[in-house]
Amino acid sequence: MSGTRLFFIACLLISLVVVVAAFGGTLTTRTMPTEAAAGMRIWKANQCEGCHTLYGQGGAFAPDLTHIFQQRGDTYLTEFLVNPSAFHPGQRAMPRFDLTVSETDNLITFLEWIGGQPEAETWPPRPIVVSGSVSLGVPETVTNADSAASDDPVVRGAALFQSPPAICGTCHALVPDVVVVGPSLAGIASRAGTRVDGQSAEAYIRNSIIHPGDYIVDGFLDVMQKNFGEVLTAEEINDLIAFLMTLE
Numbered sequence: 001m002s003g004t005r006l007f008f009i010a011c012l013l014i015s016l017v018v019v020v021a022a023f024g025g026t027l028t029t030r031t032m033p034t035e036a037a038a039g040m041r042i043w044k045a046n047q048c049e050g051c052h053t054l055y056g057q058g059g060a061f062a063p064d065l066t067h068i069f070q071q072r073g074d075t076y077l078t079e080f081l082v083n084p085s086a087f088h089p090g091q092r093a094m095p096r097f098d099l100t101v102s103e104t105d106n107l108i109t110f111l112e113w114i115g116g117q118p119e120a121e122t123w124p125p126r127p128i129v130v131s132g133s134v135s136l137g138v139p140e141t142v143t144n145a146d147s148a149a150s151d152d153p154v155v156r157g158a159a160l161f162q163s164p165p166a167i168c169g170t171c172h173a174l175v176p177d178v179v180v181v182g183p184s185l186a187g188i189a190s191r192a193g194t195r196v197d198g199q200s201a202e203a204y205i206r207n208s209i210i211h212p213g214d215y216i217v218d219g220f221l222d223v224m225q226k227n228f229g230e231v232l233t234a235e236e237i238n239d240l241i242a243f244l245m246t247l248e
């Protein structure tokens with residue numbers, strides 16, 4: 001067998017086992033499991049990257065999805081992809097794609113793989129100012145399913161902050177000065193009492209949730225949903241307030 005031919009066969013073998021995932025050179029060549037690779041093809045074919053970024057690469061119209069699997073989990077993502085507009089009413093809606101069950105599974109496997117790469121630990125280098133990204137200071141407890149059933153209103157409120165139907169965290173960061181759609185709520189407990197004459201911090205926060213249009217924070221638009229008074233129970237609203245009152 002000639003050297004050229006051996007070289008050719010070696011190259012062929014290598015290309016069979018290695019899929020190159022080149023996201024602007026951020027990720028080097030490495031083996032991607034078949035399902036994830038299939039998911040990447042669906043990602044490309046449906047132009048997900050026209051709106052979304054992975055490791056910052058792609059269109060910045062919609063949230064960076066590098067950590068979305070670790071953030072949201074399998075069940076949520078499956079339901080979201082089947083009916084995106086059901087999730088964040090009143091926000092920019094994501095189109096619904098006609099994906100088969102296995103295509104959806106592969107896409108999610110791809111997103112899981114993306115977020116599981118070593119680079120994910122240091123990504124993003126700075127908070128990304130697009131709704132839905134991580135590094136918005138959301139407390140660890142919110143990922144704990146038990147927290148919704150906790151005896152502590154603050155813990156329940158923190159969980160609610162990040163879960164449907166409230167998902168306050170898609171618009172509000174909890175680290176200072178990071179603006180997503182709404183203002184960062186870091187330090188809100190200290191600020192709230194100074195917003196409206198005669199309104200205590202607690203009363204202001206309650207009113208901001210139930211009647212967001214009453215007071216519009218300088219430099220922001222009146223885009224917070226007006227139906228939280230209906231979609232959240234009185235107890236849920238109290239829990240959210242208890243949580244926000246800890247953010248001094």
Ligand code: HEC
Nearest residue numbers: 046047048050051062068080084088092093094095097132
């Ligand atoms: C036309 C722009 C657009 C395209 C194309 C698009 N998305 Fe989105 N996507 C959005 C917007 C806007 C949001 C944020 C609003 C929302 O969550 O509904 C979003 C949110 C998401 C979320 C986060 C949901 C959450 O609640 O955290 C996921 C996951 C997602 N998209 C996956 C995909 C996948 C997979 C594709 C390709 C099949 C895709 N998107 C294509 C606009 C787009």
Ligand code: HEC
Nearest residue numbers: 166167168171181182205208212215216217220221223224
């Ligand atoms: C669609 C995006 C969006 C969602 C979701 C959202 N908000 Fe807001 N929020 C805003 C915007 C924009 C403002 C600033 C304009 C205004 O004052 O209404 C705001 C203002 C606030 C303020 C006043 C902040 C200040 O500095 O005075 C509070 C408190 C607040 N939101 C709490 C919440 C809570 C709690 C939730 C979840 C139940 C929530 N928001 C969900 C967009 C959102």
